[in-house]
Amino acid sequence: MDEADFMRGRVYGAEHGDPGPRTGRAYAQLVGGPLDGLLLDVTGTFGTGVPESVALPTEIGRYGPGGRAVYAPRPTDARRFDWQGDIR
Template sequence: MNADDEQLMRGRVYGRDHDDPDPGPLPHARYAVLVGGPLDGLLLDITGWRPEEIDDGIALPTELSRWPGGRAFYDPRPGEPRPAGGPGVVCRLHYSGDTP
């Protein structure tokens, strides 16, 4: 990934088209910010997720991992606060590795 790719990804929601005229967050949705790894800085829409689903972490398909077409793992850090409130960024998920 080069500097242009990184700039393109900032403030973008994972899974939304890079050529979407507004790939940013929606005002009514809840997001986790992805920290580190190939998807660093992207937002993951977790609207409607139960706390257990967030606690389990997630494997996200990406062409940017060590293995293009593989999955990047993101997990919450134990003890890191997650506000139970309304919309916006409510938690962070940290990169923990990837797999083919």
């Protein structure tokens, strides 16, 4: 995926009327699972480093409403978060 394709992606949690990424923000691409292809805004979220994983609320995962999809940064590319599974 080149930079132009990356910046056309839809941002996790964004409003449907304004789904695109914003200039000056940092994003990671979610890979696999129910949120595959979405961008996660990571601007200033992690303070001193990249988290081991994030659990993102979603209604389209294994557990439906109230469930979460767990993603972890790819060891070789922190701009990609790979799906680890779904939790309640």
